[in-house]
Amino acid sequence: MNPLPVVGRFAPSPTGDLHFGSLVSAVGSYLEARSAGGLWLLRIEDIDPPREIKGSSDRIIHDLNRLGLVPDGPILYQSSRRDAYQRAVERLLEKGLAYPCGCSRKDLSKSGKYPGNCRNGIPPGKKPRSIRFRVEANDCAFEDRLQGPVSDNPADISGDFIIKRADGLFAYQLAVVVDDDFQRVTQVVRGADLLDSTSRQICLQRALGLDSPSYMHLPVVISADGKKLSKRTQSDPVKHHDPATAVEQALLFLGQCPPSGLSLSSLWNWALDHWNINLIPGTRTILPDNTLSV
Numbered sequence: 001m002n003p004l005p006v007v008g009r010f011a012p013s014p015t016g017d018l019h020f021g022s023l024v025s026a027v028g029s030y031l032e033a034r035s036a037g038g039l040w041l042l043r044i045e046d047i048d049p050p051r052e053i054k055g056s057s058d059r060i061i062h063d064l065n066r067l068g069l070v071p072d073g074p075i076l077y078q079s080s081r082r083d084a085y086q087r088a089v090e091r092l093l094e095k096g097l098a099y100p101c102g103c104s105r106k107d108l109s110k111s112g113k114y115p116g117n118c119r120n121g122i123p124p125g126k127k128p129r130s131i132r133f134r135v136e137a138n139d140c141a142f143e144d145r146l147q148g149p150v151s152d153n154p155a156d157i158s159g160d161f162i163i164k165r166a167d168g169l170f171a172y173q174l175a176v177v178v179d180d181d182f183q184r185v186t187q188v189v190r191g192a193d194l195l196d197s198t199s200r201q202i203c204l205q206r207a208l209g210l211d212s213p214s215y216m217h218l219p220v221v222i223s224a225d226g227k228k229l230s231k232r233t234q235s236d237p238v239k240h241h242d243p244a245t246a247v248e249q250a251l252l253f254l255g256q257c258p259p260s261g262l263s264l265s266s267l268w269n270w271a272l273d274h275w276n277i278n279l280i281p282g283t284r285t286i287l288p289d290n291t292l293s294v
């Protein structure tokens with residue numbers, strides 16, 4: 001049997017413009033796939049209309065193109081995939097691996113971990129609202145290619161988590177798993193702010209009988225108070241600099257050392273030839289002081 005072709009992906013949510021953090025994920029996922037001769041796909045995660053900002057998916061696509069990040073193949077929009085998500089929910093319900101939950105927000109603890117109120121049936125007087133995935137104490141540990149072994153247990157983090165919301169929208173965790181399989185993604189390269197989601201996604205993959213891709217979580221920039229620096233970044237090379245400078249900043253953040261002053265196309269050629277994941281800082285976060293000032 002031939003080995004699976006390498007397929008990477010970048011999957012932004014249209015909840016704002018492309019910023020430095022998302023550029024780092026785009027550049028890392030692109031180089032990891034393309035330097036191995038693989039494909040790099042783009043997926044717009046537009047499954048949560050209340051959170052979306054009008055026009056941002058078009059602006060993200062425009063900015064990626066301007067930066068030389070052109071996907072292989074058509075862009076997948078999650079808003080077009082609701083039937084596939086519904087089928088996955090039904091499969092899990094049929095297997096007894098998911099169940100309806102009648103809890104409203106006030107029934108739940110502030111810790112964020114579901115106490116299991118509806119695990120054995122919805123209590124009298126409640127109506128089904130959402131669908132939850134039944135988390136068993138099974139082992140969803142994995143080896144992150146950059147962060148090392150990760151042994152998060154969803155039973156401790158989230159408990160049984162929502163896969164279809166009370167408002168009828170599908171949860172991020174479910175949509176990602178269904179679409180990574182649909183797009184035949186073999187490697188996920190994304191920000192370490194999503195590391196906590198990975199064990200839940202692996203549990204879902206196993207429950208649905210899907211293969212898991214490999215995972216590599218890149219460091220994210222945080223502010224001194226520990227918050228993720230994203231839209232409120234004080235200096236954003238995506239907006240304020242020419243494309244070559246913005247890509248160069250992302251490469252430097254990822255530990256790669258391109259010669260300065262290259263044109264955009266020369267910079268990409270250099271990056272594809274020299275991409276070395278051993279140079280990426282193996283931490284979850286990096287303070288902005290450690291990055292080049294922009």
Ligand SMILES: [Zn+2]
Pocket residue numbers: 100101102103116117118119
């Ligand atoms: Zn419940």
